[in-house]
Amino acid sequence: MADMSVEFCGLKLKNPIMVASAEPSNSVENIKKCIDHGAAAVITKTIGDIPGMQKLTENSKYAILNDQGKLIRGKVPRSFVFYSRSGYAAEPAQDWIAYLRKTQAYAAANGAHIIGNITSGTVAGWRGLARMVEDAGIPMLEVNYQCPHPTELAEGAEGVWLAQDPRVTAEVTRQIVDAVNIPVMVKLTPESNRITEIAKAALDAGAAAVAVNSRFVGFAVDIEKAEPYIGGPAGVGGPWVKYITQRWVNEIYSKYGCEISGSNGIFDWRDAVEFIMSGARVMQVGSVLMLKGIEWMPKVIDGINRFLDDHDYPTIAAIHGIASDRALKTPAEMMSMEPLYCEIDREKCNYPTCDICIRMCFYDSLFFGEGQVTTTPDKCIGCELCFNVCPFDAIRMVPKSERAESVAAE
Ligand SMILES: Cc1cc2nc3c(=O)[nH]c(=O)nc-3n(C[C@H](O)[C@H](O)[C@H](O)COP(=O)(O)O)c2cc1C
Numbered sequence: 001m002a003d004m005s006v007e008f009c010g011l012k013l014k015n016p017i018m019v020a021s022a023e024p025s026n027s028v029e030n031i032k033k034c035i036d037h038g039a040a041a042v043i044t045k046t047i048g049d050i051p052g053m054q055k056l057t058e059n060s061k062y063a064i065l066n067d068q069g070k071l072i073r074g075k076v077p078r079s080f081v082f083y084s085r086s087g088y089a090a091e092p093a094q095d096w097i098a099y100l101r102k103t104q105a106y107a108a109a110n111g112a113h114i115i116g117n118i119t120s121g122t123v124a125g126w127r128g129l130a131r132m133v134e135d136a137g138i139p140m141l142e143v144n145y146q147c148p149h150p151t152e153l154a155e156g157a158e159g160v161w162l163a164q165d166p167r168v169t170a171e172v173t174r175q176i177v178d179a180v181n182i183p184v185m186v187k188l189t190p191e192s193n194r195i196t197e198i199a200k201a202a203l204d205a206g207a208a209a210v211a212v213n214s215r216f217v218g219f220a221v222d223i224e225k226a227e228p229y230i231g232g233p234a235g236v237g238g239p240w241v242k243y244i245t246q247r248w249v250n251e252i253y254s255k256y257g258c259e260i261s262g263s264n265g266i267f268d269w270r271d272a273v274e275f276i277m278s279g280a281r282v283m284q285v286g287s288v289l290m291l292k293g294i295e296w297m298p299k300v301i302d303g304i305n306r307f308l309d310d311h312d313y314p315t316i317a318a319i320h321g322i323a324s325d326r327a328l329k330t331p332a333e334m335m336s337m338e339p340l341y342c343e344i345d346r347e348k349c350n351y352p353t354c355d356i357c358i359r360m361c362f363y364d365s366l367f368f369g370e371g372q373v374t375t376t377p378d379k380c381i382g383c384e385l386c387f388n389v390c391p392f393d394a395i396r397m398v399p400k401s402e403r404a405e406s407v408a409a410e
Contacts, residue, residue, distance in 0.1 A: 002308035003315040004301070006040075008282050009183040009208040009259055011113050011139055013040035015301050016276060016316055020263050020286030021046055021117040021142065021187075023060075024294055026089060031103045031114070034289075037297045041113040042103070043284060046088035046144045047096045047129060048119040056087030061230040064291065065220060067240070071229065078239060078267055082287040083220045085234040088119060088144075093129055100136040115185070117142040126172060127179035134180045141182055145169065146189040146214040164192045166201035177206030185261060187211035188248075190241075195248045196255060209259035211284060212248050216241070237287055239267040246278040250324045253279025269303025276304075276316065277323035339400040340382030342366075344373050348394035357386035357395060377403055 004015040018041040019025050019034040026045035034042045048054065065081040066072045072080075089096055100116060107114045116133030118141065120126040126143070133141055145163035163169050169186070177184050186202035188195055190213040199210045218236030220229045242265025249262050262280030266272055272283050288296055304316070313319055328334045342365070344357075351373045358366045358373060365379035366386060377400070387395040 002305060002313055003317075004305055004308075006281055006316055008261070009140060009185065011041065011183075013113065013282065014111055015040045016280075016282040016304070017272065017297060017301050018043055018115070018261065018282055018284045019289065019294075019297070020284035021144065022286040022290065023086065024286070024289045028099050028102050028106075030294070031099075032106050033294050034297070035107055035110050035112045037294050038301050039112055039297060040282070041115055041140075042107065043115040043117050043142050044089070044096070044100065044103075046117045046119050047093050047133070048088040048144075049093060049125045049129065050088065050119065050121050053087040053119070054090050054092075056085070057090040058087075060084070060086035061234070062086075062290070063220070063229045063234075065229070069220060069223075071222065076291040080267075080287075080291060081220070081236065081238045081240070082291065083218060083229055083234050083236050085230060093132060097132050097136050100133065100138055104137050113140065114138050115140045115142050117144055117187070119144040123172065123175050126176050130176050130180045130184070134182050139182055140185065140208075141176070141180060142185045142187050142211060143173070143176055144187050144214070145172075146187070146191075163187075163189045163198050163202075164194070166194065166198050169198050170201040170205040173202045173205035173207050183208035185209040185211050185259075187263075188213050190214065190216050190244065190248075190264065196251045199248075199252045199258070200256060203256060203258055209261060209281075210252065211261040211263055212252060212280070213245055213264050215264060237264055239265050239271060241265040242271050242274065246274060249275060249278040249280050250327060253321050254324050254327070254329065266300070269300050269307060272300055272304050273307050273319065274323075277319050277321070279321040279324045281320060340384070340397045341377040341380040341400055341403060342375055342382070342384075342386055343396045343398050344375055345394045345396060346372055348392045349373055350392050350394070354391065356389050356391070360385050360389050 006013050006016050019039045021043040025031050025042050031042045062084040064072050065083055067079040104114045116138040118129040120129055130141055184207050186207040188210055215235040215237040217233055219233050222229050245264040249260055260280045261282045261284055262275035263284035266283055266285050267288050275283050363381050365376045387397050
């Protein structure tokens, strides 16, 4: 069996799966259940001092859509869209601290960890909540920056959201890091196109890791009723979003080689493996546990383990970041890929019943000539679109260098 253990910001984790801050981590009982089902760490539902966000939780709404945008009930497909609105932990922070002590004791006795997730509307609030978590014996903090920034900060910062402005991110992170001795993970928001820059600001200010990312806010429309589902905008996510998350994981890992917790888009073990190969050390799993049950988690963990064994990887560390390490990074590198051209297998080609390759060639390389599909190697740029859309496996991509050799031999 491959070694699934990882070290993350000084925490020794038995596997790379954490439960994300969400409803499965909103009570002592739910947190214990996550631990019982193999979570290496559980990140608490956000503990905060923003009354509106606490109140919102009492009015939570959850809708599941399919990949056509239709509301669905019952079995949840892999292509689900989770459209939902909820707030932060409904109870006052002081009550939560009592819960934290209990869950921490349970986690420690079962080889797991609790990570306290906090949010505040003021710098003093951030610092105070961070200390409360630390005083409860919790070994790590996650700060949820998907919320308005403390308004007393830098001039002109009002109305900017945390983790959308590197300056505000750095300042708040520095204040929190200074207030505690436990590692601080900054949870970034996808609602920015400067995520890499913002991650750097957090790391420079002392963050031990970044969580990439929380969810987007979306707007989903019920066309039969001509109104938005669940009344208006809501958080939106699902496995479809993983490619975007992994883009940021790849970029941040490649630039800074820092500790990353991947979140946003994990359905099963395959997604988790993709996240690790992109550069995430650990993963946070949220929506899928709400839709498939906490019982789903062992499938994710066991699936990663099986993948490692099947591919003779001795440890999880062996696949950490390998896809990002192999990624072409600059335009020059991308343009130096071996040039290809397409060849048609006339035995397999179904022309004239099928002409999809001709219709999908946007470079004028394929045409109908002499009773069959003909290719113009000089015009073919090797994009592989015809190869991918051919339903009859009748197209082969060949390196242009091979053609040059065969032409020379003729
Ligand atoms: C219903 C729901 C509630 C959430 N509540 C919180 C929260 O309180 N604090 C937080 O930092 N993130 C919260 N999140 C975001 C998750 O922690 C996670 O980052 C996000 O859902 C992406 O992961 P996923 O694709 O596994 O769901 C919530 C997500 C969902 C779906």
